[in-house]
Amino acid sequence: MHTVHTGETPAVSLQLLSPDGMRMRSAELDPWVADIEAEDLAALYRDMVVVRRIDAEATALQRQGELGLWPPLLGQEAAQIGSARALRTDDFVFSSYRENAVAYCRGVSPTDILRVWRGTAQSGWDPYSHGMATPSIIIGAQTLHATGWAMGARFDGADSAAVAYFGDGATSEGDVSEALVFAASFQAPVVFFCQNNQWAISEPVGLQAPAGIAGRAPGFGIPSLRVDGNDVLAVLAVTRLALHRARTGGGPTFIEAVTYRMGPHTTADDPTRYRPANELEEWAEKDPILRLRRLLDSLGLFTPELEAETQTLADSTAAELRAGCIGLPDPEPLTVLANVYATPHAGLDRQRAEYAAYLASFDPTGGTDA
Amino acid sequence: MHTVHTGETPAVSLQLLSPDGMRMRSAELDPWVADIEAEDLAALYRDMVVVRRIDAEATALQRQGELGLWPPLLGQEAAQIGSARALRTDDFVFSSYRENAVAYCRGVSPTDILRVWRGTAQSGWDPYSHGMATPSIIIGAQTLHATGWAMGARFDGADSAAVAYFGDGATSEGDVSEALVFAASFQAPVVFFCQNNQWAISEPVGLQAPAGIAGRAPGFGIPSLRVDGNDVLAVLAVTRLALHRARTGGGPTFIEAVTYRMGPHTTADDPTRYRPANELEEWAEKDPILRLRRLLDSLGLFTPELEAETQTLADSTAAELRAGCIGLPDPEPLTVLANVYATPHAGLDRQRAEYAAYLASFDPTGGTDA
Amino acid sequence: MTMITEQNSSAGAANGQAPVPLTETKTLTLAKAINAGLRRAMLDDPKVVLLGEDIGTLGGVFRVTSDLLAEFGPNRVIDTPLAESAIIGTAVGLAYRGYRPVCEIQFDGFIFPGFDQIVSQVARFHYRTQGAVRMPITIRVPFGGGIGAAEHHSESPEAYFTHTSGLRVVAVSNPQDAYGLIRQAIASDDPVLYFEPKRRYHVAGPVSPELGAPLESARVVAAGTDVTLLAYGALVSTATDAALAAADEGVSIEVIDLRSLSPVDYDTVEASVRKTGRLVVTHEAARSGGLGGEIIAEITERCFDHLEAAPVRVTGFDIPYPPAKLESHHLPDLDRMLDGVDRVLGRRR
Amino acid sequence: MTMITEQNSSAGAANGQAPVPLTETKTLTLAKAINAGLRRAMLDDPKVVLLGEDIGTLGGVFRVTSDLLAEFGPNRVIDTPLAESAIIGTAVGLAYRGYRPVCEIQFDGFIFPGFDQIVSQVARFHYRTQGAVRMPITIRVPFGGGIGAAEHHSESPEAYFTHTSGLRVVAVSNPQDAYGLIRQAIASDDPVLYFEPKRRYHVAGPVSPELGAPLESARVVAAGTDVTLLAYGALVSTATDAALAAADEGVSIEVIDLRSLSPVDYDTVEASVRKTGRLVVTHEAARSGGLGGEIIAEITERCFDHLEAAPVRVTGFDIPYPPAKLESHHLPDLDRMLDGVDRVLGRRR
């Protein structure tokens, strides 16, 4: 029945790198990575190895009781590095909690990344210093923030773009659909970057989106791309393409990066309760780092120097992370009552004074001042 | 760029009746109205005339101060009658505030339709007696209720379906998108019936859905149909088609009925502030009643008897409506505190007793009992 | 039956008059005073933008934003799609970029789809980022009943927001405050919920171009010595009438217009209760969990030894908003306020 | 640093044991007691269905629904897409069709996207339809802090719901109540918000198969004569400890577990305060607009002449939930409760 429209999600994803490291040609994407030289490939490789190492070290710190929780990105390095390396400093990222590789690319220090997870602060960095908002834990909420920021950029006549990162599960939240509506209506320069890592905690993507994810945005009037999220080159290319559209008045673009969460949802999760046994192995063959390494190898670029230098950087970053984490000071008690408001607030000022007096009552030296 | 998917909404709507009353052939839709005889056409005509009269009478009652507000359906008679007449009694309707013709088809008395608008009750009828929930004023909320009801029908193994009525503006609300997600995931037997009447108060549909409305559901995995909403036969056909899918395990269907709100948003609205001058005239040519009348005429079925009988029914219904409205008793004061809970509630029982005593204190005869 | 409806409660700008800049004291309706305040704020700061449903071409269902689209254009007066979470959520993004968004929620009952963005995002970004990110967002909400409207059009949701740390909440009662406080709300670096008493939109009063008393301050409307009567929004005028009626019976009521619901100006309230020893709080919102209980608890703590009697509440019942024909039984009116005064004076029958 | 996280706070059903029907008194953790109550309700009534994120295959992030999918199948234990408004909204539709849905909200802070459906729909259908449509919906919410979690995982949003007419609200503190009240909540023809003290999920206690005291009733946990200390949820155990500590100093505290937050069992509270003359209310939620103020206002009205001192609140501050390393400064603990007791006794330094 031809007039019944059924959704169709492109079965294949855009690729520039096959799982065995072959460089595929794509008339559509090649121009967007034409400037990528050997050293850029090496840099992407280095990035991915380092963020995987950050991830492993943070996981270890959590296991050792130094972090309350950690949401690993293992397996999603290409999706995050490829997209984040396409950004300019004047762009702005609104992410979820798993985008630690994106934060790394935005210049956030490893220690700052950990503050939230160690529980010393609700956010680890000043968003304005890095062009990246602090992670949103409320699923999907940040897609509206990104859209609003982008509307503002358009009003300002700036050619900056906002990027909203979110997961496959997030696509079910009303906020994400509303963000698509507003982005389309106001032609906001925003890139919706969905990492479809196949799972939302224990729920497979098929529960959230039986018809697939990339097919959703077009119905809202937003062009959509489905990319192999484990192919760092293809991700870089499509993100550049989408950002270019945004900067040149082309409005929003939706990207589905098909990837895989190789670890647990967080360190508190036990995926053996729900994940089919062979799934991990299947995806291990499509590992994003291995893939780029194979390409580098085939091009003769995977030199001992690169390997050593990468290793050194990963080691030093991990060491910095560990030392930074353990060295994070506990916040001062009275900061619990600080910064609720930007301006003085009678009620809170009183509560702070009372609590300061209360704390002082325990201190024989009569210490803490309000 | 072939891999960028852009939304496309079918430019044409399904039709069985042209604006000048020609019966168009459609291999797809004809089977769904093959059983429609002369008397059925006459009945549809009668329905539409009567509900237009109800609408006019209610509008008049509002102007005369007998109703607080009235949301006219003028122009949307075919969309509502065509769809509602496709339903069985065991189906269930979850509507918005404008679906008074649907309520009429569900056997709700004109007086009961008015209770809400006269302000004597929050809802005018028992939903279970009519297979129709009381109207939702919160835009879009009812689409989730319909989806949940339909999930229940599926769990029960029943072949009943739910129908959610909503407007073009409602498609922007997160709830409506979430309803599509749940309906698709659980293959719920629900029909999403969107009356695109071109306006959401003062906002044109292009603001809500620059890419059109019918194209949205497929991205969620829900087949979609776009129908001429001023063509009562085509609306009947597509609704039957969608209900059949629902009853036979085919899951949800989305219908966009393209129609026009010929009146103000409500009696409190002034469309001259925002509506282009010629728009109303253009749509008047596509009037749903005129169209069916032309068909009846061309078939020699528009007899003086039909005209007279229709007129009589419209007159008597209007008279019933007016008398019923004016005769609606004001609710008893203490009902203000009734039915908040289904079971006794200490706090409320106390407030009721206190208020009864308070009221009694004004009554020299010592009247009202708690 | 007279019912104030969207159209006939229009602020009256439909007549095509351009908004008048306020340079001297003028008589304006409350709705027009807000309009004038919005306009002043938009003229003063190009970063002030308005977002909401039907606020542009139509000028809002109450016409509060009349003529602003024509003056400031579609990048500053934004007719948004029908989605409250998105109205608030995109305002957050705009604030992130340095804007000062003013969101209109069409009616009180439609704020809840945007509740998550208000409570979990708007209210918390400053705390979350240790002060790095400010949320100078104003959320305008026509609130309260008494207009004979259908469900969801007459609610008083303010207590949900006064319980939400990180927000400021104000409710205005007259044109002058409406003008001064909308400007202060927009100028505030904190998010402000700004409640507008919709059944008073039409009432006119003098408005000077001053900012008036600070955002956090209450105002003694009528001095008195026997009982302190606290009100806000539309009920301030009822409370003032009650005070006049009580005066006839020899009872001297001090009426206080709270203006700021969060924080409450306890200095002003406390001074009054220390003087009168008796407190009545009135609001349209449900009694349980309403602002009245909070204020009574706080005042009892601060003034226990000065209280002559237990403070009394005169509020809406613990019910969903009732149908129009019953709302007069739900809303505090002059008689119920006087009954509350009687109770706090121990005169209850 | 020990932090209770989702995994290690599992109710322990991960070991594959089938749930045990409760026919005699057994020792169960609070989480397992809820599981047993859910199971009992599902066995008793085929119309009871569970909806939520990760509640099926995973058994919930706290494992409260462990093994129920296997026993009752996917039409009764429904892993839903990630959308809280839809979880509540489809439950409304299911209730319309005669079901008794039990919704799980994964963590307290995730209830707000579903707020509109709860406040404007679930709470109001019975009133709206003059009793024709019932909403026997239970909404389970793990609540409260003290588990060292990230933002949105430690909140106490109960006051938003106690201010919402049409809802019933309960909070459980121990396995026995958890079992009895979840069954009563599900059996209730009214909607019930059921708050689970997540940091007490692991604590075990005896659970008999009885329904226990009625849904609306409070419970005197420890009798006393000097001060009434009101608590609910996780703080009941802290309050009990505080009473023990105070007893050592010769102060006799009557501890009451509120259990029902809406309506409050004022008969029980009033009787206690008439005896002691002094009231302390404690909760983790922010002080302003929290349940404490409401109860103090009501009790002040009912027992004014019996009060020896102004009632005192020991609550969380008026702040968004703080980072984990600061939560011990926010949450009422034994010392702060004793400080509150000192204050109400006029012993405050």
Ligand SMILES: Cc1ncc(C[n+]2csc(CCOP(=O)(O)OP(=O)(O)O)c2C)c(N)n1
């Ligand atoms: C509004 C809200 N509901 C529920 C949660 C609990 N939760 C945290 S992560 C998660 C799954 C998210 O899945 P997805 O969007 O695919 O992102 P991923 O974790 O796979 O990166 C859920 C349900 C939440 N954080 N926010």
Ligand SMILES: Cc1ncc(C[n+]2csc(CCOP(=O)(O)OP(=O)(O)O)c2C)c(N)n1
């Ligand atoms: C959640 C919510 N927001 C705002 C409103 C106010 N409102 C009532 S009708 C309406 C426009 C609805 O347009 P549409 O969905 O196209 O339906 P129509 O009125 O055209 O039938 C609006 C904004 C509301 N009722 N509910």
Ligand SMILES: [Mg+2]
């Ligand atoms: Mg995922």
Ligand SMILES: [Mg+2]
């Ligand atoms: Mg419309």
